[in-house]
Amino acid sequence: MAQESGKIRYSVALASDLASRLKEQAATEGKSLSAFLAQIVEERYAEKKTLADYGREMEVLQSNSEKALQLQRAEYEKQVQNQRAERANIVQRVRAEHEKKIEKLIAEHDTEIQQIRADGEKQMRQLTADRSASIQQLENSLEELESATQRLDANLKESGERNRALMEQLRESEAAHQTVVIDLQHRVELIEKDKAGLEAALQVEKGHSLELKADKETLQKQVELLTVRLPAQGRFLVSDIRPEKDNR
Numbered sequence: 001m002a003q004e005s006g007k008i009r010y011s012v013a014l015a016s017d018l019a020s021r022l023k024e025q026a027a028t029e030g031k032s033l034s035a036f037l038a039q040i041v042e043e044r045y046a047e048k049k050t051l052a053d054y055g056r057e058m059e060v061l062q063s064n065s066e067k068a069l070q071l072q073r074a075e076y077e078k079q080v081q082n083q084r085a086e087r088a089n090i091v092q093r094v095r096a097e098h099e100k101k102i103e104k105l106i107a108e109h110d111t112e113i114q115q116i117r118a119d120g121e122k123q124m125r126q127l128t129a130d131r132s133a134s135i136q137q138l139e140n141s142l143e144e145l146e147s148a149t150q151r152l153d154a155n156l157k158e159s160g161e162r163n164r165a166l167m168e169q170l171r172e173s174e175a176a177h178q179t180v181v182i183d184l185q186h187r188v189e190l191i192e193k194d195k196a197g198l199e200a201a202l203q204v205e206k207g208h209s210l211e212l213k214a215d216k217e218t219l220q221k222q223v224e225l226l227t228v229r230l231p232a233q234g235r236f237l238v239s240d241i242r243p244e245k246d247n248r
Helices: 016-029 033-046 051-229 232-239
Strands: 002-004 007-009
Touching: 016 033, 016 051
Parallel strands: none
Antiparallel strands: 002 007
8 A cells, every 4th residue: 555645555456357347448438447446436435325336336337348348249250250251252262363373374284285295296207207218218328338338349359350360460570570680681791791802802903003003103204204315206106105004
């Protein structure tokens, strides 16, 4: 208990439901709960109301509070029902829109799948055609390759036989060439021998020619001396003398 400005403050313990109703009533009158309780106490003792009057007023207040609470509860339930109905409508609209979107997506997905399937079938047909064409081309190429291989085998066989013949001719030609070379070498040796003999004979002839030239010059000098010493008539006779040719 506290005293303030000629008033005494009391602490009052109330039930929770009574405290709630009193608080609502005080809020209705725009007062605090303590001021509202003080007003009730002052009115009780100022008017000298009996406990029965106070009880009736409390019953009236309680009845009003219950009615107000029922009205508030009814309003709250109405709001809740309205919110539930509105939420149900929103859920229904959202569900309908979602179902429409799902149906649209499913339709687009089905269309896309059909398009992909059609494209895949078209590609498969094209691949099959290309594969068939490639197989046919490979078969043709294989036939051409086999034909070319056969031709090459025949050419190789013919070339081998021709090479063997050429090798035989080459061996024969080499043998003939070796014979010719030996014959030519023999001939060269003979020519070399003949050349040596001819060169020796040429040297002898050169010696004879030099001797004849020396004899000629000696005779020419003797003739000149005789010509100088003899008279004119005899000189004429001497000038007609010619050395005999050497028939050697």
